[in-house]
Amino acid sequence: MNPTKVSRQNLKKLTDLPNIGTACAADLRLLGINTPTDLIGRSPFELYKQLCDKTGVRHDPCMIDVLMSITRFMDGEAPREWWAYTAERKKLYK
Numbered sequence: 302m303n304p305t306k307v308s309r310q311n312l313k314k315l316t317d318l319p320n321i322g323t324a325c326a327a328d329l330r331l332l333g334i335n336t337p338t339d340l341i342g343r344s345p346f347e348l349y350k351q352l353c354d355k356t357g358v359r360h361d362p363c364m365i366d367v368l369m370s371i372t373r374f375m376d377g378e379a380p381r382e383w384w385a386y387t388a389e390r391k392k393l394y395k
Contacts, residue, residue, distance in 0.1 A: 302317060302318060302319060302320070302321060302322075304320065304380035304381055304382055307319045307374070307380040312337040312338075313336075314326075314336070314337075315329050315334070315335075315336070317337065318337055318340075318371045318374065319370055319371065319374055319380035319381065319382075319383075320367050320371065320382065320383040321367070325364075325367060328352055328364075331352070331356070332348060332351050332352060332355065334348075337371075337375055338375070340371055340372050340375040341376065343372050344372070345365055345368035345369040345372045346365060346368075346394065348368050348372070349362075349368055352364065362390065362394060363383065363384075365386075365390050365394060366383040366384060366385075366390050369383075369386040369389070369390060370382070370383045373386075
């Protein structure tokens with residue numbers, strides 16, 4: 302969902318999260334993430350590694366940005382576009 306349209310009062314399904322559409326929701330379900338609250342306290346880097354391992358494919362590192370956006374949102378930050386995390390990811394992920 303577009304981050305400007307996200308409402309914390311209406312977080313029932315994965316596609317209610319910022320930056321998550323049907324394809325990303327399917328990736329999250331593959332990791333055992335079925336509800337937004339399943340993301341609380343999770344590491345975006347570990348989720349990315351698990352996704353790559355589970356699918357046998359190295360996903361685009363921008364997926365880390367998306368994962369950062371949703372884990373941070375579920376930990377209380379304001380909703381932001383996924384690309385707001387790109388510079389930070391590039392510093393942390395080699």
